[in-house]
Amino acid sequence: MKTRITEMFGIQHPILQGGMHFVGFAEMAAAVSNAGGLGIITGLTQRTPELLAKEIARCREMTDKPFGVNLTFLPSVTPPDYPGYVQAIIDGGVKIVETAGNNPAKWLPGLKEHGIRVIHKCTSVRHSLKAEQIGCDAVSVDGFECGGHPGEDDVPNWILLPRAAEELKIPFVASGGVANGKQLVAALALGAEGVNMGTRFIATKEAPVHENVKQALVAASELDTRLIMRPLRNTERVLNNAAVERLLVKEKEMGAAISFADIAEEVAGVYPRIMINGEMDAGGWSCGMVAGLIHDIPTCKELIDGIMAEADQIIRKRFPSFADA
Numbered sequence: 001m002k003t004r005i006t007e008m009f010g011i012q013h014p015i016l017q018g019g020m021h022f023v024g025f026a027e028m029a030a031a032v033s034n035a036g037g038l039g040i041i042t043g044l045t046q047r048t049p050e051l052l053a054k055e056i057a058r059c060r061e062m063t064d065k066p067f068g069v070n071l072t073f074l075p076s077v078t079p080p081d082y083p084g085y086v087q088a089i090i091d092g093g094v095k096i097v098e099t100a101g102n103n104p105a106k107w108l109p110g111l112k113e114h115g116i117r118v119i120h121k122c123t124s125v126r127h128s129l130k131a132e133q134i135g136c137d138a139v140s141v142d143g144f145e146c147g148g149h150p151g152e153d154d155v156p157n158w159i160l161l162p163r164a165a166e167e168l169k170i171p172f173v174a175s176g177g178v179a180n181g182k183q184l185v186a187a188l189a190l191g192a193e194g195v196n197m198g199t200r201f202i203a204t205k206e207a208p209v210h211e212n213v214k215q216a217l218v219a220a221s222e223l224d225t226r227l228i229m230r231p232l233r234n235t236e237r238v239l240n241n242a243a244v245e246r247l248l249v250k251e252k253e254m255g256a257a258i259s260f261a262d263i264a265e266e267v268a269g270v271y272p273r274i275m276i277n278g279e280m281d282a283g284g285w286s287c288g289m290v291a292g293l294i295h296d297i298p299t300c301k302e303l304i305d306g307i308m309a310e311a312d313q314i315i316r317k318r319f320p321s322f323a324d325a
């Protein structure tokens with residue numbers, strides 16, 4: 001399948017693996033890229049630019065296919081060493097960067113100068129248009145159903161994608177809620193030129209996370225995610241668990257008076273405990289409604305081949321049968 005996205009990134013299939021904290025290690029990115037998609041290393045999971053440089057080198061040992069690095073720009077009192085991370089990406093010869101969070105305008109000239117393509121993740125049409133205006137090459141349009149940070153507008157992909165198609169000139173992928181070939185075809189019909197998946201890739205053989213995490217995704221239904229940190233306007237969609245329920249009680253009781261310090265116990269530094277140790281009640285961790293569509297733990301190749309085969313079957317068999325009727 002050829003789209004502007006496969007052409008731009010030099011990949012076989014229009015399937016991207018979004019950056020994921022404590023999931024997007026070299027093993028994850030390489031497995032997705034080797035399967036013909038675009039694997040992405042999560043920059044900030046590496047504590048320093050030096051460690052990111054090592055992770056990029058490790059990934060290069062595992063694949064000769066293109067892969068990218070995610071840089072998430074978060075509001076922070078003591079920001080990470082972003083110039084250092086950008087330099088590690090440039091020095092590592094990485095040609096694709098997925099940005100997310102704050103406007104990446106400041107970093108674009110430096111990245112562009114080195115021929116790096118930038119896909120910015122946006123949860124609204126206005127941010128997507130801004131990304132186009134400042135010179136991003138593509139956009140990942142992330143609907144309300146997504147795992148992680150869906151923004152504060154609450155527009156699901158069924159509306160958000162065709163709205164993006166009305167406005168954008170640069171190519172975009174559908175992000176959030178995707179797990180199968182039906183959804184890839186639907187995304188293409190709505191104007192996207194590929195898909196970005198997060199949660200679905202965690203339940204794969206190669207995902208370098210504890211088995212408990214994968215089993216939790218298989219066990220979960222589409223009703224099992226919750227939105228936390230709404231009062232802080234930093235909404236995150238997470239899998240429900242004991243810590244999340246505790247946090248939601250606090251949010252209800254404290255109302256607008258709540259601050260990050262009040263919920264730090266349930267969200268700060270919990271990713272290594274969950275992803276590495278498999279402590280499933282340690283705190284809130286990003287998870288999409290797509291958990292309801294996850295029933296197995298395939299290899300990345302089995303997953304991607306399955307999605308492409310299902311999409312092919314729909315396009316070649318199901319659609320023509322309607323057209324001929």
Ligand SMILES: Cc1cc2nc3c(=O)[nH]c(=O)nc-3n(C[C@H](O)[C@H](O)[C@H](O)COP(=O)(O)O)c2cc1C
Pocket residue numbers: 017018019020021023042070071072099100101121142145146147148149175176177178196197198199200285286287288289290
């Ligand atoms: C466990 C987890 C961690 C994530 N961490 C990040 C991150 O650090 N930076 C980022 O830009 N997006 C992050 N995301 C969002 C994904 O890149 C992707 O946009 C999202 O998962 C798409 O929705 P889906 O999970 O429904 O496929 C994360 C998602 C998950 C599930």
